[in-house]
Every structure is written in structure tokens, then in C-alpha cells.
Amino acid sequence: QLQLVESGGGLVQPGGSLRLSCGASRFTLDYYAIGWFRQAPGKEREGVSCISASGGSTNYADSVKGRFTISKDNAKNTVYLQMNSLEPEDTAVYYCAADPYSERRLCHFGEYTYWGEGTQVTVSA
Numbered sequence: 052q053l054q055l056v057e058s059g060g061g062l063v064q065p066g067g068s069l070r071l072s073c074g075a076s077r078f079t080l081d082y083y084a085i086g087w088f089r090q091a092p093g094k095e096r097e098g099v100s101c102i103s104a105s106g107g108s109t110n111y112a113d114s115v116k117g118r119f120t121i122s123k124d125n126a127k128n129t130v131y132l133q134m135n136s137l138e139p140e141d142t143a144v145y146y147c148a149a150d151p152y153s154e155r156r157l158c159h160f161g162e163y164t165y166w167g168e169g170t171q172v173t174v175s176a
Contacts, residue, residue: 053078053165057147063137067075067127069172071132079106080133083099085130085152086163087121089143089172098160099145100132105155114140137174144169 059071073085086101099112109121115155120133130147156165 053149053151054084055069055147055149055167057145057167057170058147060172063174064176065138065174066139068133068135070166071134071145071147071170071172072152073130073132073167075128075149079125080128080130080149081125083151083165084158084163085121086150086158086160087130087132087168088144088148088160089095089141089147090169091143094173096146101158101160103158104153106128108156108158110158110160118135134172137172139174142172142174144171148152159164 056074062078063069084104088096090096090100102109102123106123118136122131144161146169147167149165150163
């Protein structure tokens, strides 16, 4: 079974940056669409960004467009989420997820099969 591990969360001041990583062991991420989701206290989980299995297609939530960038390093079997100009509203637990059923060229914010345990991102002065 695919196991995902997130890292890179932490405490950062408003306007700062963090880079989250989503790694996998035993299986290559080359066959999976990867999504980043977040859940803040008292709020529903929301899709933040996703990248297709091919790496050629990405999507972003409107709230993070222009600030976050998703990328995939096949050699390291890792997907990254670069987060710049962070705002207090970005505070949440961030999860990466993998979908083996998406078309190779596409990604989405729908149902994902495999999930990591999450990493906390706190944006505060």
C-alpha cells in the first residue's frame, strides 16, 4: 500500500515562506495524481493544489493562486508545495494525497485514495 509522508510544516510569520514535501516509500509517485489539501480548526477540508501523474497539469485554489507552487521531482519521488507570502488564513494542517485512478494528464480536488498524516502550518506574528 502506498504510504505518504509530509514534512516541512512549522511556524512562520505573515509574509514568510515554507516548502512542504510529500514523499513516498516503496512505490513511485509517477503513476499518481497528487493533491495537497488543508484543514483549519472548525473548517472543512479544502483542496489547495494538485499535480497530474505526468506532472504536466496543475491546479490551484483561488485563495492560493500566485502564492503557492506545486512541483514534482521524479528522481526524488517527492512532490513539493512552495508556499510564499503566507497569511494567517493559511494556518491549517496540510495533507498530501494520491489518486491512482486519474487520467495521467489530469488532477482534481475530488476523491483521493491514499493520504498522509499531515503537517501543521501556523502563520502568526
